[in-house]
Amino acid sequence: MQFLQRLFQIISAIVPAPKLSAEEAKMLSGLDPDKFYVENVRSILNVSYATAARICETAVRQGLFERRVEVMCPDGAVAASAETESDLPETVRCWHEEDGLLEPENLPTEQLKKTTFYRLHEESDSVPYGQTA
């Protein structure tokens, strides 16, 4: 519940508090503070993708969220993550199936898809409830 409270404060700082229903607030507690995507926020708040992305980016600017990037193997598995794309390793280990078994292969990160995700900033506890963006 501590995370719910913290995230509630962050969202309320960007979206006026009355827009968050009790049910939405409850659903927010299901978010993993270590990792969530724009879509997680969008679906809970039932806003557009653009609005959810704006919320996340505003929270990053305010130091409430941390933005990170992950690199995905061709099969969709996340191979590595870092603060920025340039911090990702040059190659990552991916796996592909051959005759029912898995074989590793090292692939260049630059050729693979990247996804942005967020995490709650460790010190975002200090945000006063009701602060506006």
Place this chain on the structure above:
Amino acid sequence: MSILSRASVQDRKRLLNLLPVANLREVFESKKAKKEDICEAEAEKTGTAQMKRIAEFVDTYLGCCKQHVYVFSHDGSPKLPDNIVDGEKVLDADGSHALYLSRAKYTVVLRNPLEEETLEFLWPISVELRHSADKDYLLVRFVVLEKNVSSYFDRPAYIASRSIKEETVLAGIAGDLLAADLNKGIKKLWHDGYIECTRSRFKKKYSMSSEMMDEEKGIKEYYPELYEIMRKSPLYTTLFDVIEDGNSIDSFSADPTHGIIGFSSYSEKGDTDAILAKIISNN
């Protein structure tokens, strides 16, 4: 043994090249720096004693190679086969395990200019009879042959076809046997913390489900509820990290329901054997 004697120096060299350089250096007491040079020097030697030495070396260190292992259940009646598809037995240890060499031929397409070539390998295959906890097993271990054949030519090359595959060899050895279900043995190791699963396909009641953990995180550690579901489900293609300290195997893949295990990297002597022994003794 005659398949080894009849083989060309190049064939014997490619055979030795399948094994780890550290083992080659240790056994043949070579001071040569390059693996290729050690293999060539040993492949050039002739005579029965040298052929026996090569067979014993391959048999002893086959477990250190990249390999596919097929485990079958049986009633105790099967014997080690006398021969193998496109090959022969080259070493019979004690009636409980034997080493075979099969002749595998690749048709290779070379680029710049376009050309077709063939590349032959003496393919090491080990067959072993095991008895554990009142159950009888037959293990067939294939060394995984090189897939990147460009290193054998001076230009880019691709495999167009292969004369013989694992299933062809298996049909000759264990055609009538049932694949052993290894779910019990593997899940015991998982439960005991010896291994951890990072990706899997597993059967739920109405669907085939799959899980691929981010950054190879462990399912048991991060998704304990999913772990409980998987404990009760048949596992198919699955990847395990080896947690135990001191085992040079970082990870291995398995299809427990079909009795198949794959080691995709070289390892130190005894490490793949230890994993297989644990799986089978707990199965």
